[in-house]
Amino acid sequence: xPQTHASGQPYEDDAPEPAVAPAKAENTDAxxxxxxxxxxxxxVNAEQFVRSFVQKGGQ
Amino acid sequence: MPAHRRIFGLETEFGLHLDxxxxxxxxxEEVAGHLFRxxxxxxxxxxxxxxxxxxxxxxxxxxxxxxxAECDSLTDLIASDKAGERIVHDLIADGxxxxxxxxxxxxxxxxxxxxxxxxxxxxxxxxxxxRRRADFRAFASALLPFLITRQIVTGAxxxxxxxxxxxxxxxxRADHMWEGLSSATTRSRPMINTRDEPHANAELYRxxxxxxxDSTMAEPTTLLKVGATDLMLRLMEAHVRLPxxxxxNEMQAIRAVAxxxxxxxxxxxxxxxxxxxxxxxxxxxxxxxANVGGVIEATDEVARILDLWDRGIRAVREQNFALVExxxxxxxxxxxxxxxxxxxxxxxxxxxxARLELAFHDVSPQRGLYFKLVEQGLVTRVVDxxxxxxxxxxxxxxxxARLRGQFVTAAIESxxxxxxxxxxxxxxxxxxxxxxxDPFRTEDARVETLLEHLGG
Numbered sequence: 001x002p003q004t005h006a007s008g009q010p011y012e013d014d015a016p017e018p019a020v021a022p023a024k025a026e027n028t029d030a031x032x033x034x035x036x037x038x039x040x041x042x043x044v045n046a047e048q049f050v051r052s053f054v055q056k057g058g059q
Numbered sequence: 060m061p062a063h064r065r066i067f068g069l070e071t072e073f074g075l076h077l078d079x080x081x082x083x084x085x086x087x088e089e090v091a092g093h094l095f096r097x098x099x100x101x102x103x104x105x106x107x108x109x110x111x112x113x114x115x116x117x118x119x120x121x122x123x124x125x126x127x128a129e130c131d132s133l134t135d136l137i138a139s140d141k142a143g144e145r146i147v148h149d150l151i152a153d154g155x156x157x158x159x160x161x162x163x164x165x166x167x168x169x170x171x172x173x174x175x176x177x178x179x180x181x182x183x184x185x186x187x188x189x190r191r192r193a194d195f196r197a198f199a200s201a202l203l204p205f206l207i208t209r210q211i212v213t214g215a216x217x218x219x220x221x222x223x224x225x226x227x228x229x230x231x232r233a234d235h236m237w238e239g240l241s242s243a244t245t246r247s248r249p250m251i252n253t254r255d256e257p258h259a260n261a262e263l264y265r266x267x268x269x270x271x272x273d274s275t276m277a278e279p280t281t282l283l284k285v286g287a288t289d290l291m292l293r294l295m296e297a298h299v300r301l302p303x304x305x306x307x308n309e310m311q312a313i314r315a316v317a318x319x320x321x322x323x324x325x326x327x328x329x330x331x332x333x334x335x336x337x338x339x340x341x342x343x344x345x346x347x348x349a350n351v352g353g354v355i356e357a358t359d360e361v362a363r364i365l366d367l368w369d370r371g372i373r374a375v376r377e378q379n380f381a382l383v384e385x386x387x388x389x390x391x392x393x394x395x396x397x398x399x400x401x402x403x404x405x406x407x408x409x410x411x412x413a414r415l416e417l418a419f420h421d422v423s424p425q426r427g428l429y430f431k432l433v434e435q436g437l438v439t440r441v442v443d444x445x446x447x448x449x450x451x452x453x454x455x456x457x458x459x460a461r462l463r464g465q466f467v468t469a470a471i472e473s474x475x476x477x478x479x480x481x482x483x484x485x486x487x488x489x490x491x492x493x494x495x496x497d498p499f500r501t502e503d504a505r506v507e508t509l510l511e512h513l514g515g
Contacts, residue, residue, distance in 0.1 A: 030435040030436070030437060031394070031395070031398055031435070031437060032398070032402075033435075034431055034432070034435055034437075035395075035398060035399050035402055037431075038418065038428065038431070039402075042411055042414050042415055042418060043411060045080065046410045046411040046413070046414040047410035048080065049078060049414055049417075050176050050410050050413040050414050050417065051176055051410075052076070052077075052078065052080075052176075053074065053076040053168075053170075053175050053176045053417065054175050054176055054177045054179070055074060055075060055076075055087045055120055055121060055122065055175045055179055055181075056087065056119070056120035056121065056179055057119075057120055057179040057180050057181060057235075058072040058118055058119050058120045058122045058124075058179075058180070058181030058182060059072065059118065059119060059181065059182050059184070059248070059270065
């Protein structure tokens with residue numbers, strides 16, 4: 001897939017903001033477990049993965 | 060049209076993504092070509108009708124598109140729509156093999172979403188069969204304030220990235236709409252496309268072709284999106300007096316509503332008043348409710364739609380998203396994104412959250428996050444897996460789709476060439492073309508004869 005990513009796109013320019021939410025004392029529930037489970041695979045080359053998804057518009 | 064019967068259809072353009080970090084440059088058109096090679100082998104075209112009577116093809120921009128067959132119930136529609144996700148997903152393994160043969164190792168992802176990472180948009184179109192009428196333009200225009208504000212309940216939800224930072228929005232599609240009514244699609248995306256193609260007896264029917272909606276993953280969201288719109292159309296067809304909330308500027312309104320999760324942003328009406336999307340949706344819900352038991356037959360399904368509609372509006376008004384966090388796409392995603400952001404301690408513009416969004420819309424039952432949420436009971440259902448599996452091969456049985464499904468299935472089994480579209484069936488050779496103009500009709504002597512000829 002072509003890397004038609006133009007400069008000036010948000011990903012390139014916006015440095016990640018510092019953490020805004022204080023660590024909440026949430027119970028480990030089903031959603032937390034699920035996020036723990038997929039965390040590793042989502043983190044691998046996330047930026048490159050997302051950027052490479054460029055297609056033309058449809059209808 | 061029989062009382063309380065309507066034909067529904069959903070057309071979904073899928074996002075196509077080849078994840079091939081080491082691969083040579085390959086265009087989306089080439090990837091789509093490999094993905095559809097198996098379809099071309101049996102269908103002699105990349106634009107086919109399937110045994111379940113739906114249509115599968117490659118649309119503008121190399122988007123795989125699936126159009127459900129004609130359905131006359133919301134549950135059939137949802138089953139057929141979900142079957143489409145499985146059908147396009149089932150092309151992936153073969154497509155990846157063919158890519159590998161061509162020297163490209165990579166993973167194909169298909170997303171049921173509405174934007175790629177560069178901000179290009181593609182759609183999910185809703186079709187509602189309505190009686191032909193002289194005042195169709197005015198009729199369609201009257202639906203616009205509803206369509207513009209329904210995103211606070213039926214929007215897919217998304218992270219919007221701007222040069223000034225990122226924020227969560229109700230609808231990824233809202234920013235890509237350029238006018239209210241038009242017969243164009245890609246050139247100037249309207250909210251309702253007025254192209255006059257009823258795919259039925261044109262003296263009796265028109266098709267309300269709504270292209271402003273988001274692609275929705277959760278079945279209850281699709282139920283509400285199509286169900287509430289159908290209820291609005293029923294009131295309008297019965298000439299029930301609706302509150303006049305004509306908007307002063309539709310394009311400004313749809314964007315203002317999309318980008319305000321607080322539900323407090325107001326939009327200007329043509330009469331100068333200012334109302335919130337919450338106010339407007341509540342007004343419509345009240346009118347619909349007042350007509351249940353009258354114009355609208357009271358059924359369990361209508362009760363479910365109204366309950367979800369009511370909770371969706373309350374969730375925004377009371378800022379209590381938990382009221383719909385297992386049913387409405389935007390609330391499901393908001394919860395997911397918020398929790399993951401808290402876990403990572405990052406900003407909303409972090410690419411890992413964009414990666415999470417893509418995972419949510421991934422149609423793969425193994426990789427797709429939507430399916431994992433369903434497994435964990437974090438997203439509720441309308442139809443079960445067995446029904447969706449059946450809908451991948453069997454057409455809806457209560458509309459014209461039944462005839463098309465029988466014909467396509469029999470023709471493929473007998474190995475004979477055939478031509479099909481929404482209203483025609485034809486076996487190649489010395490056979491007549493059968494015209495099926497009534498989308499409600501499930502039996503036809505000419506089709507029976509043809510099926511007998513095919514050995515069915």
